[in-house]
Amino acid sequence: MPEAVRGTLPGTTLPGVVDHHVHLGLVDRALLADGPVVEVHDLGWDPREVAAWAAAPPSGLRVRYAGPFHTAPGGYPTGRSWAPDAAVRHVVSPDHATAAVADVVAAGGFAVKVALHAGMSLLPDDVLRALVDAAHAAGLPVLVHAEGAGQAERAIDSGADTLVHVPWTEPLPADVIARAVHMTWISTLAIHDGPGGSAGLELALDNARRFVAAGGRLVYGTDLGNGPAPAGVNEREIELLGTVLTGEALRRAVLGPLDAAPALTAALPMPDTAADLIAWLRASTRLPR
Numbered sequence: 477m478p479e480a481v482r483g484t485l486p487g488t489t490l491p492g493v494v495d496h497h498v499h500l501g502l503v504d505r506a507l508l509a510d511g512p513v514v515e516v517h518d519l520g521w522d523p524r525e526v527a528a529w530a531a532a533p534p535s536g537l538r539v540r541y542a543g544p545f546h547t548a549p550g551g552y553p554t555g556r557s558w559a560p561d562a563a564v565r566h567v568v569s570p571d572h573a574t575a576a577v578a579d580v581v582a583a584g585g586f587a588v589k590v591a592l593h594a595g596m597s598l599l600p601d602d603v604l605r606a607l608v609d610a611a612h613a614a615g616l617p618v619l620v621h622a623e624g625a626g627q628a629e630r631a632i633d634s635g636a637d638t639l640v641h642v643p644w645t646e647p648l649p650a651d652v653i654a655r656a657v658h659m660t661w662i663s664t665l666a667i668h669d670g671p672g673g674s675a676g677l678e679l680a681l682d683n684a685r686r687f688v689a690a691g692g693r694l695v696y697g698t699d700l701g702n703g704p705a706p707a708g709v710n711e712r713e714i715e716l717l718g719t720v721l722t723g724e725a726l727r728r729a730v731l732g733p734l735d736a737a738p739a740l741t742a743a744l745p746m747p748d749t750a751a752d753l754i755a756w757l758r759a760s761t762r763l764p765r
């Protein structure tokens with residue numbers, strides 16, 4: 477930091493916000509330039525398109541991407557109006573799973589995204605397991621969209637690394653939570669925050685609290701592009717995360733590793749609550765790189 481800047485800012489510095497769950501194809505990417513968000517993880521898109529955005533990102537933003545959703549033929553999100561054909565990879569066999577993971581590696585993906593959505597076609601256990609094994613053999617984590625009865629439990633027991641949404645469709649039994657503590661769960665709590673409250677939000681918060689109490693890692697992610705949330709910091713997401721985490725745990729969840737290089741500065745004390753963190757981010761400016 478230049479001497480003159482340091483002299484005028486009695487405040488604090490922190491790394492920038494990391495949004496662990498976005499869909500850049502569904503937002504105005506330019507709005508993410510040089511704001512408090514310094515890194516986003518795109519969790520489902522045409523790998524060629526998202527690789528091009530990552531190679532030439534908005535100023536001050538690091539883009540990492542998973543590439544396509546891996547799902548059963550006819551499985552989620554097949555046929556959804558927002559999902560381009562190339563964002564969905566149908567996997568029909570264990571051999572096909574190995575080939576699909578090799579394609580993620582070739583496309584520069586940082587993770588293998590898998591969809592398990594009850595009520596649509598589902599990957600069978602052997603294909604799911606083959607995706608996990610092939611991803612891990614390639615050094616990539618497996619990130620699962622698990623929705624509906626039993627699907628979070630299947631993801632947990634498959635050896636997958638991350639749930640891209642805190643489970644919101646059912647309360648997970650204590651023994652299932654106990655088997656999940658090796659995982660990271662991405663918050664996406666605000667997407668359930670409908671007018672008049674939402675049963676899904678209450679279920680998600682209850683699952684999240686018990687997961688964190690058991691020792692699991694919960695991180696900030698917004699599912700940006702799904703719904704009307706604005707590009708940038710989602711303050712409601714931080715507010716909801718702040719009902720589960722406080723202090724350093726909250727800062728680590730929203731900002732990524734706290735030993736990362738500082739990216740932001742604000743003339744405010746170190747924030748400990750969600751309200752303080754929101755105010756801090758509003759007041760923050762980017763440090764010169």
Ligand SMILES: [Zn+2]
Pocket residue numbers: 497498499519520699702
């Ligand atoms: Zn998503």
